[in-house]
Amino acid sequence: MSIPETVLITGASTGIGATYAERFAQRGHNLVLVARDKNRLDALSSRLREKHGVAIDVIQADLTQISDLTTIEARLRDDASIGILVNNAGAAQSGNFIEQSTDSVANLVALNTTALVRLASAIAPRLAQAGNGAIINIGSVVGLAPEFGMTVYGATKAFVLFLSQGLSLELSLKGVYVQAVLPAATRTEIWERAGIDINTLSEIMDVGDLVDAALVGFDRREPVTIPPLQDAARWDALQAARQGLLSEIRQSAVAERYQAEA
Secondary structure, eight states: OOOOOEEEEESOSSHHHHHHHHHHHHTTOOEEEEESOHHHHHHHHHHHHHHHOOOEEEEEOOTTSHHHHHHHHHHHHHOTTEEEEEEOOOOOOOSOGGGSOHHHHHHHHIIIIIIHHHHHHHHHHHHHHHTOOEEEEEOOGGGGOGGGSOHHHHHHHHHHHHHHHHHHHHHGGGTOEEEEEOOOSBSSTHHHHTTOOGGGOSOOBOHHHHHHHHHHHHHHTOSEEOTTOSOHHHHHHHHHHHHHHHHTOOTTOOOGGGSOOO
8 A cells, every 4th residue: 555645735824725734634644834833833733643643744934035935945856755735825915006015016926926836846847757746736716807806916826827737738748737726715814914804705615615625626637626616617618718719829920900001
């Protein structure tokens, strides 16, 4: 009987990350938990060790800081037991773009995109060489909808979706599974940290329901899992429309509507 891969989870102290930790521990996976709040990480790891008998390492890290980020990258490159990366760490931000400071926008981008892609880059070559493993990237349905009014956050989540789809095309050929998970509003602390009153949201999903659904998609090896999307045919139609659009692109010819009149 093979030993389940160790799972490294970022943003693991609360919310989606902590719930992934619980679910993977239930499945018998050892864990490496990464977050800024060491007290919460220690409490979570102690509870999961006692309940599920798995080995857990805790790493306190702020993934917007390059020194902390490179520590996690090194662990992903060097620890051959880690076969699954859950890229969950992320943040949101309230207010319109012109109300947000340049530094706060840059920090949001650093955490939601730069850290995520660096960690994926650190582990992917090793997984590809081994011919197995998985990368789970937590995106958002906001990345599909500029209309939601969360411009920078949505842009970072659009990046996560595109990156995941591209990596899936590349790495699936080498035996590595890449999944993008797109939640809608989920009951976590991200809202409070962003200065958004969760009670103003008319509908919100329980974090346990979200992660359980995401793991159904994981077990099915879906490239993109959207738990709140009720009609899966809508996603299929969007993908088909996108492919149809691509078929109409002519790299050397300007479209007739842009040609100057004689």
